[in-house]
Amino acid sequence: MVYKCSSCGSCMIYDFKEKTLTCPSCSQSNPPEPVSDNLDDVEICPVCGGSLSLGRYGTAVKCGYCDSFNVIASRLSGEAEPSAIVPTFMSRKHMFELLREKFSRYLCIIPEAFSESRLKEVIIEYVPYWVYHFGIRASFNGEIRTSKTTGNTTVTDTYAVRIVTDLGLSNVPVDASDLMPDEIMDDLEPFDLKTALPFKIEQLSGSNSERFNHDAEFYKEEAACKASSQAYDYIYEDLMKRYPHATNLSERTIRDHTDLNITTLDIRYFLLPVYKYSYTFHSGRVLDYYVNGQTEEVWGTAPISKPRLILAVAATILLFSGVASIVTTILMAIGGAL
Ligand SMILES: [Zn+2]
Numbered sequence: 001m002v003y004k005c006s007s008c009g010s011c012m013i014y015d016f017k018e019k020t021l022t023c024p025s026c027s028q029s030n031p032p033e034p035v036s037d038n039l040d041d042v043e044i045c046p047v048c049g050g051s052l053s054l055g056r057y058g059t060a061v062k063c064g065y066c067d068s069f070n071v072i073a074s075r076l077s078g079e080a081e082p083s084a085i086v087p088t089f090m091s092r093k094h095m096f097e098l099l100r101e102k103f104s105r106y107l108c109i110i111p112e113a114f115s116e117s118r119l120k121e122v123i124i125e126y127v128p129y130w131v132y133h134f135g136i137r138a139s140f141n142g143e144i145r146t147s148k149t150t151g152n153t154t155v156t157d158t159y160a161v162r163i164v165t166d167l168g169l170s171n172v173p174v175d176a177s178d179l180m181p182d183e184i185m186d187d188l189e190p191f192d193l194k195t196a197l198p199f200k201i202e203q204l205s206g207s208n209s210e211r212f213n214h215d216a217e218f219y220k221e222e223a224a225c226k227a228s229s230q231a232y233d234y235i236y237e238d239l240m241k242r243y244p245h246a247t248n249l250s251e252r253t254i255r256d257h258t259d260l261n262i263t264t265l266d267i268r269y270f271l272l273p274v275y276k277y278s279y280t281f282h283s284g285r286v287l288d289y290y291v292n293g294q295t296e297e298v299w300g301t302a303p304i305s306k307p308r309l310i311l312a313v314a315a316t317i318l319l320f321s322g323v324a325s326i327v328t329t330i331l332m333a334i335g336g337a338l
């Protein structure tokens with residue numbers, strides 16, 4: 001589906017602030033003129049006939065030929081329809097501001113890596129997540145040793161402790177996209193799922209998105225593992241409160257002496273916003289950047305210019321030789337050209 005502006009024919013994009021499709025060309029929010037999917041082949045753009053880079057699970061993508069934002073309605077229905085979407089109100093420009101700020105202390109970054117001319121390369125990706133709600137009965141059964149020193153006297157005690165706690169762990173997210181690196185997605189969490197809105201297909205116009213790559217059962221063990229870590233943390237904090245002078249409490253002790261009985265209470269399918277941008281060096285090396293579209297958490301490393309770095313090192317060395325001013329002049333003269 002492509003949402004064309006009824007006034008000027010441009011492709012409309014969804015504005016979460018206005019809660020409607022808006023035309024980026026003429027700013028109209030009139031009802032769109034939808035162009036339906038090519039039912040013979042959803043990977044063909046219905047506007048220009050070009051081939052869409054959708055892949056097996058793609059549900060929303062910009063046509064590389066006519067720049068229309070395609071949303072594949074047939075891949076977003078039935079069990080593939082998300083329960084909810086967490087909106088992003090962040091602009092592409094703001095993503096670059098965050099990246100510039102994060103790397104501001106580096107003297108040798110490539111200035112054009114986050115320049116305005118590259119803004120169009122920023123992709124807003126709505127990443128499929130399964131969100132689990134677990135009930136966990138955590139039973140700790142072990143010995144706790146305490147030691148308390150008053151003046152010159154140290155009193156040690158040993159307690160046989162059994163604690164049973166029922167925990168409700170809701171909103172445990174697991175990313176359901178093979179394309180998005182798990183460790184990076186874990187670093188970008190958490191997302192505040194309370195801000196989620198009921199899903200509507202047109203909300204994806206202007207973004208990239210995928211449907212879940214595997215069903216909820218496939219990721220359940222990973223989700224249970226995340227929930228287990230939270231349960232162990234809870235038991236640890238609970239025991240530390242009860243026995244503040246404990247000497248043998250560690251993550252290992254907790255895991256060795258706690259049984260977890262995990263019940264799945266609910267599973268929902270969400271789309272969560274992540275900004276993606278890649279910078280390619282002249283050498284072909286690529287640096288990827290990711291930003292949580294909700295919390296603005298940034299993932300990525302500084303795009304360091306090797307020539308600038310070499311000059312900076314040379315300047316430092318020559319500083320002691322009294323000719324640093326010459327190198328500084330060279331650096332200023334070369335500016336962003338490196
Ligand atoms: Zn328009």
Ligand SMILES: [Zn+2]
Pocket residue numbers: 045046047048049050063064065066067068
């Ligand atoms: Zn097209």
